[in-house]
Amino acid sequence: MKAKTLVPLRAIGDAAHLGWHPVGTVFEGDQALFFTRIGACEPLDEECKAAHGMTEEQLKEAQFAYRATAAGIWPEDYELFRDEVITGYDLDGNYVPGANWKEPEEPDPEEETSE
């Protein structure tokens, strides 16, 4: 049973010296199944496809959810992350703009004074 990573995974244990397992790293056995089920990997063979027990749509959703979780996205911001409005948060917890980010419009000062 084999699967390959869609995102970098931190290397630990006897592989810790590598720092990260890069995108495309192939895992086998229980590792391949676990990483596929949580959306970090895509299955490479029929055995893994049969074992993960998800439809193609569910697999895509798990892969999106994994990217969101790895970026620490809170559920309230899932849609912003999905629409690429944000890519994550900075170290102060503010949004990091994504490809579809729009700067919030400044309030019109004339409109404010007329009220």
Added chain:
Amino acid sequence: MTIASKGSSLSIGSGNAAAAIASLISIDGPEVEAETYEADTLDNTNAGIPYLPSGRVEGGKISAEGFLVSGNKSAVLASIANLATNCSKNGTTVASVISYGSGNSAVAFNQNLAGLGISPSAALKEGVKVKITGKVSGDVT
């Protein structure tokens, strides 16, 4: 020290790789303590009570609260199953990485845990919340 906020995630090891299984709301780091003993003697005439290091180290515990990978039932169950598997590895060190900041920017701490405790709960319209505690081994590895 940077205060971790939104953007933190908890990763649990499976073999030689760690994958994010939860986005975090809060993290409490380990309270590592070098143990001491009261080294007073009967003939000590000083007011102060002397203490000396015992040479033993208590690794403390970490705890965290967050949202599990919440793509669908299979992903959630896989996250819980992996945590549960690690909980059952009594006496086996389990590598755990908590990183914060977007992407791969930083690591808060990386501890070898002797055991894990989990307490998942479903928060309506929010996803599956989980409280995680981990006993840190006093042995530095």
